[in-house]
Amino acid sequence: MQTVTTKSLCERAASLLGEGTVAAVLGWKRGEFDYDLTPAVFTAAEELTEGFIYNDFSGANLSKYLLKKTREIDGKILVFLKPCDTYSFNQLLSEHRFDREKVYAIGIPCSGMADIQKIRKIVGEGITAIEACENSLLVHTLYDDEPISVSCAEVLTERCLNCKSKKHVAYDELIGDEGEVLTSNRFDEVEKIEALSADERFAFWQNELSRCIRCNACRDACPACTCEKCVFDNPNSGVQSKAPGGEFEEKLFHIIRAYHVAGRCTDCGECSRVCPQNIPLHLLNRKFIKDMNETYGEYQAGEYDNQRAPLVNFSLDDPEPSDVVKGGFDRA
Amino acid sequence: MTDMNETLIPILGVITDVRIDTPDIKTFRVVTPDGKKPFDHRPGQCAMLSVPGIGEAMFSITSSPTNTEYMEFSIKKCGCVTEWLHAAEEGQMITVRGPYGKPFPVDDVFAGHDMLFIAGGVGLAPLRSVINYCRHYRDRYGRIDIVYGSRSKDDLLDYREIIEEWQNDENVHVHLTIDREQEGWDGHVGFVPNYVKELGFDTNKMAVLCGPPIMIKFTLDGLSELGFDKTQVYTTLELRMKCGVGKCGRCNVGAKYVCKDGPVFRCDELDELPDEY
Amino acid sequence: MLKCTLSNIDKLFEIVSASMPLYLPTEDKNGAVFKKWQPGTVWSNASNTVKGPKDLFFPQSEDLMAFKTEGKKIEVIDTRTETEDFAVFGVRACDVKSLEILDRVFLTEPRDSYYASRREHGVIISLACNRPTENCFCGTFGIDAAEPMGDVSAWLTDDALYLHANTERGQAFTKLIADLTEACDDSAVSAQKEKNRKVMKRLPLADLEANAFGGSKTEQFFHSPQWEKLSESCLGCGTCTFVCPTCQCYDIRDFKTNNGVVRYRCWDSCMYSEFTKMAHGNNRNSQKERFRQRFMHKLVYFPENNDGIFSCVGCGRCLAKCPISMNIVKVMKALEVDTDD
Numbered sequence: 009m010q011t012v013t014t015k016s017l018c019e020r021a022a023s024l025l026g027e028g029t030v031a032a033v034l035g036w037k038r039g040e041f042d043y044d045l046t047p048a049v050f051t052a053a054e055e056l057t058e059g060f061i062y063n064d065f066s067g068a069n070l071s072k073y074l075l076k077k078t079r080e081i082d083g084k085i086l087v088f089l090k091p092c093d094t095y096s097f098n099q100l101l102s103e104h105r106f107d108r109e110k111v112y113a114i115g116i117p118c119s120g121m122a123d124i125q126k127i128r129k130i131v132g133e134g135i136t137a138i139e140a141c142e143n144s145l146l147v148h149t150l151y152d153d154e155p156i157s158v159s160c161a162e163v164l165t166e167r168c169l170n171c172k173s174k175k176h177v178a179y180d181e182l183i184g185d186e187g188e189v190l191t192s193n194r195f196d197e198v199e200k201i202e203a204l205s206a207d208e209r210f211a212f213w214q215n216e217l218s219r220c221i222r223c224n225a226c227r228d229a230c231p232a233c234t235c236e237k238c239v240f241d242n243p244n245s246g247v248q249s250k251a252p253g254g255e256f257e258e259k260l261f262h263i264i265r266a267y268h269v270a271g272r273c274t275d276c277g278e279c280s281r282v283c284p285q286n287i288p289l290h291l292l293n294r295k296f297i298k299d300m301n302e303t304y305g306e307y308q309a310g311e312y313d314n315q316r317a318p319l320v321n322f323s324l325d326d327p328e329p330s331d332v333v334k335g336g337f338d339r340a
Numbered sequence: 341m342t343d344m345n346e347t348l349i350p351i352l353g354v355i356t357d358v359r360i361d362t363p364d365i366k367t368f369r370v371v372t373p374d375g376k377k378p379f380d381h382r383p384g385q386c387a388m389l390s391v392p393g394i395g396e397a398m399f400s401i402t403s404s405p406t407n408t409e410y411m412e413f414s415i416k417k418c419g420c421v422t423e424w425l426h427a428a429e430e431g432q433m434i435t436v437r438g439p440y441g442k443p444f445p446v447d448d449v450f451a452g453h454d455m456l457f458i459a460g461g462v463g464l465a466p467l468r469s470v471i472n473y474c475r476h477y478r479d480r481y482g483r484i485d486i487v488y489g490s491r492s493k494d495d496l497l498d499y500r501e502i503i504e505e506w507q508n509d510e511n512v513h514v515h516l517t518i519d520r521e522q523e524g525w526d527g528h529v530g531f532v533p534n535y536v537k538e539l540g541f542d543t544n545k546m547a548v549l550c551g552p553p554i555m556i557k558f559t560l561d562g563l564s565e566l567g568f569d570k571t572q573v574y575t576t577l578e579l580r581m582k583c584g585v586g587k588c589g590r591c592n593v594g595a596k597y598v599c600k601d602g603p604v605f606r607c608d609e610l611d612e613l614p615d616e617y
Numbered sequence: 618m619l620k621c622t623l624s625n626i627d628k629l630f631e632i633v634s635a636s637m638p639l640y641l642p643t644e645d646k647n648g649a650v651f652k653k654w655q656p657g658t659v660w661s662n663a664s665n666t667v668k669g670p671k672d673l674f675f676p677q678s679e680d681l682m683a684f685k686t687e688g689k690k691i692e693v694i695d696t697r698t699e700t701e702d703f704a705v706f707g708v709r710a711c712d713v714k715s716l717e718i719l720d721r722v723f724l725t726e727p728r729d730s731y732y733a734s735r736r737e738h739g740v741i742i743s744l745a746c747n748r749p750t751e752n753c754f755c756g757t758f759g760i761d762a763a764e765p766m767g768d769v770s771a772w773l774t775d776d777a778l779y780l781h782a783n784t785e786r787g788q789a790f791t792k793l794i795a796d797l798t799e800a801c802d803d804s805a806v807s808a809q810k811e812k813n814r815k816v817m818k819r820l821p822l823a824d825l826e827a828n829a830f831g832g833s834k835t836e837q838f839f840h841s842p843q844w845e846k847l848s849e850s851c852l853g854c855g856t857c858t859f860v861c862p863t864c865q866c867y868d869i870r871d872f873k874t875n876n877g878v879v880r881y882r883c884w885d886s887c888m889y890s891e892f893t894k895m896a897h898g899n900n901r902n903s904q905k906e907r908f909r910q911r912f913m914h915k916l917v918y919f920p921e922n923n924d925g926i927f928s929c930v931g932c933g934r935c936l937a938k939c940p941i942s943m944n945i946v947k948v949m950k951a952l953e954v955d956t957d958d
Contacts, residue, residue, distance in 0.1 A: 040821065041751060044942035047850040068941060073850060133664045133750040136821055150819060151748060219647060221668075221677065221859045223886075225940045228852035241891055243420075248891075282940030284856045285667070286647040344697065344734075347727040348869070348882075349682050352691060392684035392691055392878040393871050419896030433691040435684075580895045582869045585727050588885070589866030590893050592914070593900075594835045595921035614839045616910075617900050 009140035009160070011117050012184040014062050017088060020114070020183060021060065022053040024086055030112050031083025034073055036066040042138040043124045047073055049081070062088065064122040064140055067165060069278050071096040072231040078110040085111055090118040091187060092171070094178045095274035095310030096231035101178070102315050103272070105234050115179035117187060120160065120168035125286070127163050131156045167277025167290065170194035177311055194275065198294045217259055219285040226262075226279035226289050232269035232309075239264075266292040271300060271317030274310035303327060347585055350390060350435035353378055355428055356410065362495045365462055366426055367402065367414045370436060378436045381405055382443030383470035384576065384604045388584050389413065390421070390435045391428075397421040398581045398599070401439065402465045404472035411436075414465035414497055440584040441603050444470045444548065444574060453546045454482035458559055460489050460532045460551025464497045466576050466603070467550050475509060482511070485541065489517040489532040493525045515539055533558035536566075543567040549575040549607075553617075560607060570608035577602050577610075577617050593617045618806060619780045619791055619798040626778060629797050630654045633704055636793060637740075640673055641706040642666045651705065660707065662773065664750045665932060669712045669862030670705050674735045675719060677859070678883040681731070681869065685877045694877075697730065700738040704790065707744045710765035711755040711930040715862035716741070718930070721923050722865050740786045743767035747813055752933025754822035754946065760930060763813035772806045779806045822931075822946060829953050832921030838913065843951045848908035850941050855886035857944065858911070860934040866892075887911050912948045 021033045037048035038061040047068045050056045071093050077085055089097055094115060101108055127135065127147060134150030145163065146155040172194060174187025201209060224240075227233045239245045240261060247260075266273075266289075275297060279289040300307055304318035304326065357369035370389075372378050381387070381401050390396035397419065403412035417426045425434070444450065455474055459467045474481045486506065490496045496516065507514045517528040517535045528535060532555050547563060549556055556575055563573055579598045582588040586600040594613040596602065610617075621629055633639045634654050642649040642661045649663035651670055683694040716736070723732035743765035746753070755762050764770070768787035772779045780798065782788040791798065817823060830838070858864045868885040871878050885892060887910045893901045901907050919928035935944045 039942050040936075040946060044936065044944075046942045046947075048846075049849055133748060135751050150751065150816065219645075221855075223855040223859050225852060225854035225856045228854040229940050237890075241889070243891055243894070282852075282854075282856075284860060284938040284940075343728065344699075344730050345728070346697070346730040348729075349695060350693065352693060392686055392880070393873050395871060396869060396880075422896070429689070432689045435691065435693060578895075579900055580893050582867070582885075586725075587722050587729060587865070588868070589887065589914075590885070592910075592918065594839070594913075595832065595918040614835055616906065 009142055009145075010062060010064065010066075010119055012062065014060060017062050017114075017116065017183065018056045018060050021050070021086055021088075022056050024112065025051070025053060025056075029084065030086040032077070032081050032085045033060070034070050034077060034085055034087040035060050036062060036068065036070075036088075041135065043122075043127075043135070049077060049085075062116065064120075064138075064145065064160065065124065066090070067121040067281055069093045069096055069229075069231060069276050071100060072229070072234070074100065074106045074111055075234060078106045081110075083110075086114060087111055088114050088116050089176065089179065090116060091174050091176050092118070092167070092274070092276050094176045095173070095308070096276050097310070098178045098313040098315075099272055099274050099310035100231060100234070101313040102310070103234070108313075112181070113179045115176035115182045115186075117174070117184040118168075120164045120171065122160065122163045123165040126165075127158060130158050130163070165277070166280060166288070167275075172275060172308075178313060194294060195298045197288075197291055198298050201291065201295070213259065216287050217262060219287055220262070221285060222261065223284060225282045225284060226287075227265060229278045229282040230265075230269065231274070231276060231278065232272045233265070262289065262292060266296060269293060270296040271307075271319040272309055273297065274308070347437060348583065350388065350396075350437035351378060353389070353411075353434050353436040355430055355432045355434060358428070358430060361414060361497045361499070362490075364417045365414055365465075365495075365497055366417075367412050367498070368425065368428075369410050369412050370434070371410045373433070377408055377410055379439060381411075381439035383446050383473045384444040384466055385439040385441050386584070386599075386603060387411070387413070387436055387438030387440065388581075389425070391424050392435065394424045395421050396435075396582070398440070398584060400466035400469070400576070400603070402468045404469050404476060406473055406476040414462065414468070416462040438584065440599055442601060444604050446470060446473055450474070450546050451480050452482070454484070454544060456485045456487070456541055456545050456547040458487045458532060458536060458547065458549045458551070460555040461491070461495065462497060463551030463555070464488055465550075467548060468498060468501075470548060471506070475506070475512065478509075482545070484509075484512045485515065485539075485545075486512070487515045487517070487532060487536055487539065489519070489530075489535060491519050493518055493522055531555075531558075533562045537562045541566060543569075543572070545572070547573045549573060570611065571606060573607040574604055575607060575610070576604050579617060618801050618803050620801040620805075621778045621780065621794065621798045623773075623776050623778060625797045626660065629778075629794050630658070630660065630706070631656070632794055632797065633706075633790070637701065638703040639706060640670070640703065662707075662744075664746065664748050664753075665709050665712075665934070667934070667938075668860055669715055669932065669934070670708050670741075671715065671719065671862050673703070673705060674716065674739065675723070675732055675865060675867075675884075678881055679731060680879050680881045682880050683877055684880065697734075700734040702738045702740070704740045704742060706742045707771075708741050708765070708767055709744060709746055709932070710760050710762045711753075711932040712862050713741060713743045713765050713767045714755070714758070714760050714930045715932070718863045718919075718923075718926065718928055719865055721926070740769070740790050741767035742769040742771055742780070742787075742790065745770070745772045745809070745813060747773060747809070747816075749813075749817060749820060750933060750937075751821050752936040753817075753820055754825050754931035754933065756817060756820075756823060757825045757827050757931050758927050758929060761814075762817060763810040772809050774805055774809050777805070779809075781806075825946060825949065827916070827927055827949065830916040830920070830927070830949070831925055832917065834917045835913070835921070838917060838952055839909070841952055843948075843954070844905050844909045847943065847948055847951055848905040851888070851904050851908050851943060852940055853888050853890060853904050853907065854940060855884075855888055856938050856940060857935040858886035858888055859884060860938045862932055862934070863915070863928045863930060887914070912945060915945065916949070916952075 033050040036045040037059040043065040137148040139146040148155045170192045173189045273293040353370040359367040402414040579591040581591045586597040591598040639654040640651045643652045644661045648667040649661040685692040723729040746762040768784045782791045915928040
């Protein structure tokens with residue numbers, strides 16, 4: 009369960025709305041069930057009371073919505089940011105994608121988000137209600153007389169299992185306790201894939217990407233994908249595509265996208281979270297992050313709001329491209 | 341066995357003549373490889389033309405159904421397919437399928453009436469088919485008025501045909517206008533909607549409108565000022581299409597598909613539709 | 618009514634597969650998907666598949682024809698072949714209904730021969746739902762998940778599969794598996810139906826009604842102020858469209874190959890920004906307009922053109938898959954507020 013309550017966030021948001029500091033609140037809105045929250049804009053205290061919620065399913069990273077909403081809404085927007093969301097927030101600022109003056113950011117702690125699919129795997133279908141307890145979730149279903157208790161740790165989303173930071177890197181105000189940058193084991197999975205032979209690796213990605221239905225949800229949710237018109241949507245680009253036209257084309261889309269966000273991807277994990285086909289897309293991005301770390305030194309996109317990513321920067325210590333290509337570069 | 345008749349598979353057409361009408365409009369004459377008209381159609385109907393590798397697009401058939409030898413398409417250069425076609429020469433093959441859409445009600449609603457045709461720019465293309473149809477069956481219709489405007493003299497489509505044929509027909513009155521004064525033009529200057537009001541037609545006729553949306557909107561206003569009822573006015577819509585037969589799902593306005601329920605609509609029918617065209 | 622004991626079910630699949638390809642739900646990394654049965658394939662009785670059987674009749678991408686071009690010459694090559702007979706087992710009531718909705722689009726004149734050929738050669742063996750999910754609301758659209766249609770209707774109890782042929786094609790199918798089945802009365806199936814219907818009454822969305830919607834309601838809903846709010850966080854992705862068993866919009870595109878041009882079609886989505894874009898403009902410029910189109914089509918435009926039948930079967934896939942959890946149930950509930958006023 010989360011350490012700050014919906015009520016406390018609601019009250020703070022209502023008071024900032026009431027005193028006119030902000031004109032709108034960007035948060036999560038409750039749905040039909042306890043887990044189907046929708047990002048939403050709230051402009052009145054009653055709307056907040058009725059719909060705002062922060063719980064174990066507030067996974068959506070709201071920072072990308074600031075691009076559109078800061079242009080649409082007059083006045084400041086209050087946005088609630090979990091620690092990992094603040095990295096995306098900073099990265100977008102680094103790229104001058106929205107006006108910082110138009111945003112009032114409240115950092116909120118996150119104890120990790122739950123994955124409804126993992127819960128379904130344990131309790132089965134027919135989930136009617138989910139109650140949050142301290143370290144577990146009580147899941148009510150259509151088919152069980154008693155609620156089933158699942159531990160939060162067991163159903164954490166993949167990205168939260170490898171949480172990189174509980175620390176907020178940007179905010180105007182903090183509610184709840186501040187955390188620390190964590191040493192995560194997020195590259196373990198990448199290393200496993202690196203250890204495969206080229207053929208095995210090819211087969212691994214072919215199998216994963218074969219499920220792609222080109223819905224573009226990964227791109228549309230990605231806070232690093234902020235092109236006004238994506239090359240893959242542009243009829244004049246010559247590469248517009250909306251269906252898996254062949255095995256090669258699928259890889260093309262995902263690999264081009266991974267290249268395009270390299271150095272700018274904060275590893276927020278939205279791509280994999282939203283993928284309706286459960287493709288571990290974040291692993292492509294992580295491989296790039298890992299390579300960049302090894303080649304140019306540790307770098308965390310979004311750590312600051314005015315960084316230059318290694319791939320768009322130059323220093324005399326940079327390794328020669330030939331060393332990198334050979335793959336035998338040794339930093340020491 | 342499944343009935344394998346398939347509308348999406350086109351037949352071949354050969355461009356036998358390319359006429360430059362205006363700086364950005366050309367008229368293409370198309371026949372089948374054995375020299376026949378690709379298929380029969382009614383005034384106002386459309387056809388899908390394609391250039392393999394470039395794409396397929398819907399065009400109104402400019403020639404009259406009474407022309408039994410070939411089809412003509414007046415095409416404005418504005419996208420991939422049209423750009424390619426504008427570069428094409430005589431003898432070039434393309435593909436053709438159709439006819440698609442609901443035609444103008446020339447044989448029932450229009451029959452016996454005076455006709456008023458109002459067109460702007462390339463909007464004359466779909467009207468040329470019905471105008472020439474009415475000229476062909478001249479005794480079925482009363483007085484014919486044609487108001488046609490364009491940006492400039494050079495942008496008047498089918499200008500030669502209008503000057504040499506239409507204007508000389510009995511009881512056909514052509515009223516041309518261009519948007520701005522131009523050297524060598526001693527005709528009317530002004531926008532189509534205003535010109536229609538200036539001309540001040542009696543309302544005992546059927547009107548057919550075609551042109552850019554903004555022209556249609558203001559001309560409709562003008563016509564109702566003159567006392568026309570929307571049930572007397574017909575127009576055509578144009579939206580993006582892929583299949584041409586109401587299945588690909590993109591050319592709908594409300595519950596109507598422009599490709600099969602249109603492109604011809606009576607203006608009061610348009611009022612029933614959401615404003616999304 | 619025919620009965621086949623569950624212990625014989627793999628044998629049943631094997632016999633069917635010997636005479637025609639058989640597609641059935643089987644567990645993949647991402648949940649149940651329709652796959653071709655092969656020795657060793659394990660049938661999944663999951664509440665429903667991630668995607669419906671739509672792909673088997675209207676694949677996401679399919680070649681329509683080919684062209685050869687040389688100088689100014691073009692040759693059109695008809696690449697179609699008659700589909701071979703195939704069977705689809707385990708289609709839920711909602712998905713059976715979704716095919717009837719697709720039929721209304723593709724089998725209306727002019728018939729789509731690509732779809733028609735698959736439809737004419739596919740035998741559908743449906744399966745009643747014993748454990749619907751919380752996202753299910755097929756009842757809203759008059760579908761009875763305890764009484765699925767198709768060429769053969771099937772019910773599952775703890776120990777047996779019961780089958781009933783509804784069509785000639787269905788009878789040919791049951792004949793094929795005659796050695797594994799025995800005739801029986803309806804009592805076991807009736808008891809199972811009772812059980813299933815009891816569950817359906819308890820579904821969280823059991824009370825959802827579609828009465829407020831239907832043809833001729835364009836005026837009423839098109840200008841609803843709710844669209845703004847409902848669509849405000851829509852990503853404009855195609856997830857809802859692509860997991861929907863009734864969404865059928867498509868694009869036709871050309872692909873240049875080494876020795877000619879292939880014209881293919883692929884699923885398209887009204888949620889995409891360039892769906893209606895023309896060289897000189899776009900009549901649905903905002904995501905709000907595109908979002909509205911999708912739901913107006915399902916709830917108003919489609920029924921207007923199809924005898925009041927909605928283009929939604931309540932399968933719940935969009936509820937499960939939308940990245941921002943916006944879906945037709947939320948839309949219906951929000952719009953109904955308007956009608957209450």
